[in-house]
Amino acid sequence: MPFLAEKATFVKQYFYMNAVLLNHIAKYITLEASEIDLLESALSTQKIKKKEHVLQEGQICNTMYFVIKGCFRQYIINTKGNEQTLQFAIESWWITDYLSYHNHVPSHFYIQAIENSDIIAIEKPVLESLLIEIPKLERYFRIVSQRTFGAAQMRIKFLFTMSAEERFCLFNNLNPEFVQRVPQYMLASYLDFSAEFMSKIRAGKV
Amino acid sequence: MPFLAEKATFVKQYFYMNAVLLNHIAKYITLEASEIDLLESALSTQKIKKKEHVLQEGQICNTMYFVIKGCFRQYIINTKGNEQTLQFAIESWWITDYLSYHNHVPSHFYIQAIENSDIIAIEKPVLESLLIEIPKLERYFRIVSQRTFGAAQMRIKFLFTMSAEERFCLFNNLNPEFVQRVPQYMLASYLDFSAEFMSKIRAGKV
DNA sequence: TAAAAAACTTGAACTACTTCAAGAAATACA
């Protein structure tokens, strides 16, 4: 009885988890049932605990991560020894170091869970096989990556043209729930100002 | 005789131009002869004069541009009325506003030739047909776009962690010939500091 | 539920850059 209950939970969760990715893929391409089977057989989910790293500076990044539940960040440690967050990834986002991934060079970045999270981690050889067996997936990753790059272009525009306070207000308007979800100091560094200044902005002391 | 000479030049140049793109594609995928024919029949090159725009703020960007010869920049006009360059594109680079392209929304950017240039401009419907007829091209654009995004991640790292002078020195070491090629004030804004400060850095007056 | 750890706040002193204004040099064009 406990065993059966556990098994039922496991099966249900297994389908639920992959469904997040399958739904995301379905926004861009249509897969055959056989292709879905193939994909599911290659996917496995992992639980990553808060503060655990999936990539550290100096490692070669050989994996793409898809967030099913939770939140990750990509960050660096600057010359003064402070962490600076360059990117967040929440549910249905991919995160990796594309430069390290494609060029087999050591990464400049850390990728860390900032909540207890569920991810699908796809190793490069597995993904390459999948892309050969299901060529349509090339299209999915092409579109996702072009959109992500488009978002990065806008980010650079905001960083270049707005003051610290304006960047915070814009971000807060666009993602009010997310602002509650991550520590202020991580968001401050993502918006490219200090944690102390964030505190002053929020207190209206600027 | 003049006519023949002109025609010969035209034909030679036509092949030369497309060859730049075909060579770039060949770095990532292998096309059949028939696919190359198909591609060539869909491609046309354009000459764009220095200072001419291929995209203006407010327009919906419906085209991807591949630089065969010359140089382009993507820029915005900030609240003070100054131009700020967000991106350059030289030979064998693609440039477009991916967000406007994918979401059919008005662009925030200008894209302008900063030298007399030759480009291949592919309209969205043409590209979509090509991607259906030559699915391998999805892979090409997927890889190019992921690499470009990887480069953008590094750019954000440099912007976040280095001083103005350090950013200039790094850029100058990595791209010495390019620094000669563009006006200093455009490079200054690309590196996120003022034209005046660039002048002081170069004079060693910092 | 207490203790430890993580995250946030505050003000004062500082600094890396910007802005402005005007002139000089280089480049493009007729």
Place this chain on the structure above:
DNA sequence: TGTATTTCTTGAAGTAGTTCAAGTTTTTTA
């Protein structure tokens, strides 16, 4: 080749942010 335009330079004054250090609050963990 000379004139107009674009680009670069310089110094002085200003400011949007940082840094530091110490205290407070919140969250986590045992």
